[in-house]
Amino acid sequence: MKLVDILLVEDNEGDILLTTEAFEEGKILDRTRVVRDGRSAIDLLAVDLKWDTLPDLIILDVNIPRMNGHEVLQHVKQHTGLKHIPVIMLTTSSTESDINMSYQNHANCYITKPVKAADL
Numbered sequence: 001m002k003l004v005d006i007l008l009v010e011d012n013e014g015d016i017l018l019t020t021e022a023f024e025e026g027k028i029l030d031r032t033r034v035v036r037d038g039r040s041a042i043d044l045l046a047v048d049l050k051w052d053t054l055p056d057l058i059i060l061d062v063n064i065p066r067m068n069g070h071e072v073l074q075h076v077k078q079h080t081g082l083k084h085i086p087v088i089m090l091t092t093s094s095t096e097s098d099i100n101m102s103y104q105n106h107a108n109c110y111i112t113k114p115v116k117a118a119d120l
Contacts, residue, residue, distance in 0.1 A: 004030045007055040009041045009072060010090075011064045015113065019059065019090070038067025042075055049081050060107075062091040062098050070101055077106040 006023070010016050016034055023030050033055070035041045041060075048054045058076065062069035069089060076082045086108040091098070094112045102110045 002029075004028060004057060005053075005055045006030050006032045007041065007044070007058045008032055008034045009036075009038065009058065009060045009064060009069065010034065011036045011061065015061070037065045038069065038072040040066070041072050042067065045076070045082060054082070054085060056085070058085055058087045059090050060087055062089060062093050062102070070098075070105060073102065073105045073107055 008016065008019060010019065020032055020034075023032060033044070035044055041058075045054070060069045060072055064072075067075075069091065073087055073089070076085060076087060083106075087106075088109045088111060089098075089102045089107045090111050090113060092113050099110050
């Protein structure tokens with residue numbers, strides 16, 4: 001089976017741990033790379049594009065430093081070489097404006113982080 005290459009853009013160590021543990025428990029064969037801010041995500045995607053090593057999936061928090069998740073999403077979905085990559089917004093924000101903005105910018109899915117780790 002092919003590994004799923006996941007780019008996780010998340011600045012909270014606890015959420016990084018919970019997300020990667022959820023992949024393990026779900027028996028998802030993955031290679032997860034983690035970046036902790038939006039600018040680093042854009043920079044990594046530029047390198048991946050150059051070397052044709054793009055992720056199969058991007059999981060993106062809305063509230064991240066140096067470029068928020070909406071800005072990263074806009075960049076990804078407006079870039080010809082990146083827009084085919086599915087993007088899941090995984091965030092604590094349940095505000096209607098964040099949800100609407102995410103879908104207006106072509107997020108593939110919007111998930112509010114659950115309160116309990118087991119629910120993730």
